[in-house]
Amino acid sequence: MSYVHTTLRALSLSVRNLFRTPTTVEYPEVRRVRAPRIRASFALVHDAEGDEACIGCLMCERICPSAVISIKQAVKRESPHTGKKRGYADDFTLDLQACIICELCVQVCPEDAIIMTREQEQPGYEREDLFLTMDKLYANEKNKSLSWGRGKMLMAMQDPARPLEGAAEAAPKVAPKAAAPTADAPPEKAP
Ligand code: SF4
Ligand code: SF4
Structure with a gap:
């Protein structure tokens, strides 16, 4: 009797589940609206002159607690855009x-050269897909939507004595609950 009862309960649960609204979606075909402050991947960007903004200072590599950034510093050379001598990175990799x-790499960047993206990388089947x-980092500058957070702005926001013009306006407005120190944004609601 108990066996029959258990089987019937399991069957009824299965049938009910058939008609429930799914809690998952078929990513990447279906993409949910992400929280405004989400950070998912990274981009290296160009400066106002069109030059690579990264000067190869190694600050991001040194601060990374996971040691996933690896930079090959270049010998200083003249910028083809400004003619000024400056540093570059000959190679830059980040293992996601x-x-x-933690975004520390972005926060220490003196040139606003590394920025987090609001879109994650495509799902992959190889470890290399997340390398x-x-x-890839420079392609993300063009292909992905970038977070509002920039190194200089984040540094200024943590130092009220030296406010940076535009920082307050650039930061997205969030509800008080989402503004808690460790919360980035309210969790997304299931459809
Ligand atoms: S966010 Fe930047 S500093 Fe933090 S672990 Fe990732 S690469 Fe390293
Ligand atoms: S991304 Fe920024 S912190 Fe990292 S090496 Fe380049 S300039 Fe320095």
Whole structure:
């Protein structure tokens, strides 16, 4: 009797589940609206002159707690855009597999050269798919929507004595609950 009862309960649960609204979606075909402050991947960007903004200072590599950034510093050379001698990175890689999304690399960048993106990388089947090469990082500048957070702005926001013009306006307005120190944004609601 108990066996029959249990079987019937399981069957009824299965039938009910058939008609429930799914709590998951078929990513990447279906993409949910993400929270405004989400950070998912990274981009390297160009400066106002069209030059690579990264000067190869190694600050991001040194601060990364997961040691997933690797930079090959270039010998200083003249910028083809301004003619001024400056540093460059000959190679720049970031392994997303062990990144803890702390954003420290962005916060220490003196040139606003590395920025987090609001879109994650495509799902992949190989470990290499989550290894961001310099080419992938610069491609993300064009292909992905970038977070509002920039190094200089984030530094200024943490130092009220030296406010940076525009920082308050650029930061997205969030509800008080989402503004708690460790919360980035309210969790997304299931459809
Ligand atoms: S977000 Fe944190 S863990 Fe990820 S690369 Fe930047 S510093 Fe390293
Ligand atoms: S991304 Fe920024 S912090 Fe990292 S090496 Fe380039 S200029 Fe320095």
